[in-house]
Amino acid sequence: MQLPCPANFVGYPGAIATFLKEAGGTPEALATWLKACGVTGHELSGVSQVDLQGGGAKDLAVILINPKAASNDPVGVLLVYHKRPAGYVQAYKAEGAGPMALLATEDLNADGKPDLAFTDFICAPKPCKTALFIESWDGTGYRDWIDGDISATEGGFSFENVESSGSGKEILAHSNPVAAAGAGPQRGQVETYISPKGGPYKLFKTADAPSDCLYFRILDANAAFNNWTKLGFDPAIAGYQQAIGNTSLKTCGTKVNELATLRDFARLRLVVSLVAGGHAAQAPAIRDQMTTRAIKGAADTFLKSYKDSGSIVQACRDTTKYAQANPGSWNVLADWGTANPTFSAKELCPLG
16 A cells, blocks of 8 residues: 655654555665655655664665755654564654755774764855764664764765774864955865764864965974974974975965965075074075075075074074065065964064
8 A cells, every 4th residue: 555645744754654564665665655755856865774773684764855844844854763573663863954964874983883974964054064963873772972063164074094092983074165255265174083982972183174275385384393392393394395395286375476485485494494403504505496585585694693693593583683674585474364374574483
């Protein structure tokens, strides 16, 4: 017997349970019926056979789309039906403010308990955000397995084993830039969430997404330089060398001669890093590669002061005086928009 489609969206959980009890109520038949009722067909909706109880159980995960959703109605719904000896039993239900998607049905964090990972996609108001949910089946019920909230702006998620501090796979939330007037160039962010000792997922670290923009490689090298008291100068040296030598890096701002000027700034910082890191003999050759007159003048000032005083602190102080009188030595890093850091003459050689 073919069941009629429920008159209201809220009637589908019970109608599906009834359908599965009918003769011939197979997952395939259920998928056909739901599509005919107009509550699937969206690329993220449908019927999936999954193992959520463990041991090869043939459970069902059903995602529906409400075709007549009013402002306060759920747009999507996720339903889980467990396979039992007597048939299917509804075990879980989640309603979404937007279309929902099933991402994973496995033991993500290697704690011996199946996990249900799904998303809710919300685009009103903009920017669009995707919220992630992890529910862990403990044998009697589903438990929220996220400490706090996880979402990605204009992006998505991946599950990867990338951190030894976590159990099983980590969650990587990939957010992309959101256009805004006056913000300047931007890059995305990646948040990494771990399951410590199999416990609920929590934020472990936040990092900028990779970019082929030279400006952002300079910022990364600057961050390493600013952390010299903990890391020494080798990471900064490597960062500036990479910025100088990688010819595939691109312009992403509006500065005149952006690439050449940024690389000369990198050469200046490389000169300072080499001297501070005990490699002073290599510095003059780097200075000689510079073509931006004001930045080369800063390098000359630094090297002369260091030769005369033997002090990096004094060399940076003299370089700062030079920078204050010659803004062309540092303003290539200034005014890149509200989404990016400012830069001043005192930061050109900040070891003094």
